[in-house]
Amino acid sequence: MAFYLGLGLSSLLFVAIFLFKVIIPPFNFPRNIPTIPFYVIFLPSFFNIDQTELYNNYLKKPLERYGAVNIFFGSRWNILVSKPEYLAQIFRDENTFAKSGNQKKIPYSILAAYTGENIISAHGDAWRTYRRVMTNGLQFFNEKPFVENIQLLCDIIEEKNQKTQKQAIKVSPLIQRLALDNISQVLLSFDFGTLKNDLNPLHRHLIRIKKQIFDPFFLTFPFLDQLPIPKRKRGFEDVKKFREILVTTVRKQLVDNYKFEQIQSVSSDLIRAHNNEVINYKQLSDNIVILLVAGHENPQLAITTALYLLAKYEQTWQMRIIDEIKHINVEDIKELATLPCLNSFIFEAIRFYPPLNTIINRCTSRKCQLGTDIVIPKGTYVGYNNFGNSHNVASWGITADSFEPERWGNDIETIMKNWKIAKNNCTLSSFHGGRRACLGEKLALVELRITIAGLLQRFHITLGSEWDEKMTPAGPLCPLDLQLNFEPRKDRKIN
Numbered sequence: 001m002a003f004y005l006g007l008g009l010s011s012l013l014f015v016a017i018f019l020f021k022v023i024i025p026p027f028n029f030p031r032n033i034p035t036i037p038f039y040v041i042f043l044p045s046f047f048n049i050d051q052t053e054l055y056n057n058y059l060k061k062p063l064e065r066y067g068a069v070n071i072f073f074g075s076r077w078n079i080l081v082s083k084p085e086y087l088a089q090i091f092r093d094e095n096t097f098a099k100s101g102n103q104k105k106i107p108y109s110i111l112a113a114y115t116g117e118n119i120i121s122a123h124g125d126a127w128r129t130y131r132r133v134m135t136n137g138l139q140f141f142n143e144k145p146f147v148e149n150i151q152l153l154c155d156i157i158e159e160k161n162q163k164t165q166k167q168a169i170k171v172s173p174l175i176q177r178l179a180l181d182n183i184s185q186v187l188l189s190f191d192f193g194t195l196k197n198d199l200n201p202l203h204r205h206l207i208r209i210k211k212q213i214f215d216p217f218f219l220t221f222p223f224l225d226q227l228p229i230p231k232r233k234r235g236f237e238d239v240k241k242f243r244e245i246l247v248t249t250v251r252k253q254l255v256d257n258y259k260f261e262q263i264q265s266v267s268s269d270l271i272r273a274h275n276n277e278v279i280n281y282k283q284l285s286d287n288i289v290i291l292l293v294a295g296h297e298n299p300q301l302a303i304t305t306a307l308y309l310l311a312k313y314e315q316t317w318q319m320r321i322i323d324e325i326k327h328i329n330v331e332d333i334k335e336l337a338t339l340p341c342l343n344s345f346i347f348e349a350i351r352f353y354p355p356l357n358t359i360i361n362r363c364t365s366r367k368c369q370l371g372t373d374i375v376i377p378k379g380t381y382v383g384y385n386n387f388g389n390s391h392n393v394a395s396w397g398i399t400a401d402s403f404e405p406e407r408w409g410n411d412i413e414t415i416m417k418n419w420k421i422a423k424n425n426c427t428l429s430s431f432h433g434g435r436r437a438c439l440g441e442k443l444a445l446v447e448l449r450i451t452i453a454g455l456l457q458r459f460h461i462t463l464g465s466e467w468d469e470k471m472t473p474a475g476p477l478c479p480l481d482l483q484l485n486f487e488p489r490k491d492r493k494i495n
């Protein structure tokens with residue numbers, strides 16, 4: 001009897017401590033910024049609201065007024081920032097706001113097993129080494145596969161149109177195939193091959209892993225990955241196998257074909273660094289995986305969003321861009337980079353719906369002060385909200401919530417200058433900023449330009465009539481299950 005009473009009491013105590021930790025931020029968290037009620041982050045799991053609605057209803061007011069809030073996210077209390085001055089300070093002071101990715105934050109999770117410690121998540125010497133090895137290959141690449149793959153995708157769309165008598169097409173799976181083939185060919189020296197065969201085993205393996213990783217319940221409570229749950233155990237096995245197959249494929253392509261000695265690419269640079277013992281096998285694998293993950297997922301989100309906005313503004317921006325691109329060669333990436341409507345549209349799409357919305361992966365290495373008066377204890381996770389930052393009225397004026405590519409300027413020089421200014425003063429943080437700025441920005445922009453131009457030369461795009469206009473409820477930001485009509489253009493350009 002006494003045993004059961006003791007067990008009951010300790011269970012109650014455990015639940016009470018657990019609830020206390022979830023409901024109230026730690027006592028040493030700043031009191032001069034608002035605390036978002038803990039349940040807010042769970043709302044999209046129970047109600048049909050997307051993350052832009054969640055932001056507008058629960059975060060916008062406090063964030064725009066105070067620039068920072070206490071928020072419960074990913075099993076812990078964090079400080080979330082959206083004021084450009086605070087972001088600039090965080091990006092500048094790498095030592096105090098130290099990168100601390102999933103491998104440190106939730107080392108026991110499937111997510112951490114998947115991507116490990118890589119160029120995006122690492123801090124200090126390891127990060128500097130990765131950056132030295134990988135920067136060159138991420139800046140100089142052969143973009144030809146982007147051109148070939150967009151033609152393959154257009155052929156698939158035409159085939160689907162014929163089979164389904166022009167019903168609206170589900171876009172996300174197609175863009176995922178495009179983005180995977182693009183990045184594997186351009187950065188990793190092999191062809192994922194999903195545009196030619198969407199049932200290929202590596203692709204099916206990846207789809208399975210993505211489902212396990214982005215399971216909203218386990219994303220919210222990652223500590224559960226420590227329990228012997230059969231479904232999650234299978235997830236760990238899947239991740240292990242996928243990493244092995246991926247790294248073996250890349251090495252085989254490069255080393256067995258004796259190509260890597262002659263090739264200058266990010267994957268051959270990584271293999272050379274491994275052969276020269278600059279990095280070990282785990283570091284090689286972690287970075288190959290992150291090239292595939294960041295290299296396909298982020299462009300996939302940005303392309304999906306861009307297609308949605310092209311369809312939504314079909315009578316204005318789509319027409320203007322068609323006018324610009326209808327006679328040009330999609331291979332001519334220099335010319336694509338000079339087109340005002342195409343480029344201002346892409347920049348506005350990335351401002352309007354930043355593909356990576358909430359990023360919380362910095363941990364304070366000492367007690368510090370954000371701005372003039374927000375005192376943050378040591379060991380606190382600090383992150384930023386990109387959607388909030390790029391919709392902030394103080395930075396973007398009263399049209400912050402309107403989609404207006406013209407805000408970037410009318411001529412390409414002004415557009416490029418404004419893009420740079422917005423990144424430098426941190427009013428736009430979609431590609432991060434400072435020393436840890438995204439190394440794939442140039443590649444992603446080239447891919448977006450080629451993809452949009454290639455598609456618009458062959459199709460007029462409209463929103464599927466049945467599609468419910470919603471963004472994703474949590475995690476990466478893009479239209480949810482987007483469906484579009486692709487009407488073949490009569491004045492199609494033959495390249």
Ligand code: HEM
Pocket residue numbers: 119120121131138290291292294295296298299302354355356359361429430431432435436437438439440441443444
């Ligand atoms: C539209 C597409 C993209 C967006 C919006 C984007 C955004 C970002 C963001 C927000 C970060 C900081 C992440 C963090 O702190 O956790 C980042 C870092 C990074 N991104 Fe991208 N990214 C894109 C495409 C790419 C591509 C195609 C690659 C190629 C592999 C890439 C490679 C990287 C790398 C290597 C870093 C780490 C830089 C460092 O910390 O030194 N990104 N990106």
